[in-house]
Amino acid sequence: MTLTIWFSLLLVSMLGAMSPGPSLATVAKHTLSGCRINGIAAAWAHSIGIGIYAFVTVIGLAVVLQQSPMLFKTISYLGAAYLAYLGYGALRSTGGIAAKLESGKQVSIIESAKEGLLISLLNPKIALFFLALFSQFVAVGNDPLDKAIIVITPIIVDGLWYTIISCLLSTPKIVDKLRAQAKWIDRLSGVVLILLALRVIFYT
Secondary structure, eight states, rough: HHHHHHHHHHHHHHHHHHSSSSHHHHHHHHHTTOOOHHHHHHHHHHHHHHHHHHHHHHHHHHHHHHHHHHHHHHHHHHHHHHHHHHHHHHHHSSSHHHHHHHHOOOOOOHHHHHHHHHHHOOOOOHHHHIIIIIHHHHHTTTSHHHHHHHHHHHHHHHHHHHHHHHHHHHHHHHHHHHHHHHHHHHHHHHHHHHHHHHHHHHOO
């Protein structure tokens, strides 16, 4: 793999990570309702999910998904159901920032990591991203080292990006202001998650 191709891979990975959506909402929720380490746990667990998609693309299962619309639709609908579930919980504040803060119960690092991983694996947008954009790099990366680079690059980019987000959101001045608006943040994230779920259902 040439340096030019790797920079293209890096740019695509950065654009994918920085695209706002349920992943950002999840990392923000766990940072604000727990602490910085919760957000970082969610961030790197999320990046593991990204790595799984990258690995699947590298070993060729992406082609299988492209040739099996029913399988892809099933994965997409499962993801939409999970997004809707998270959105409904946020709207009711039963699983959002406000509820966590009011209960006074510390969110466990394992819980944060689990949700970070699930929001990554069950997000159809990520599946589409790898199918549409990432597969092109598989053709130019035939040897094991190239394949390793294709998998590792998006993992590191995604983990670092959401770690930065978590660190910014956990700065005392910022976190106090955001926590004061916890219910409104929950409602906004709930609406966004449900809209994303509907978009998946009607455009898949």
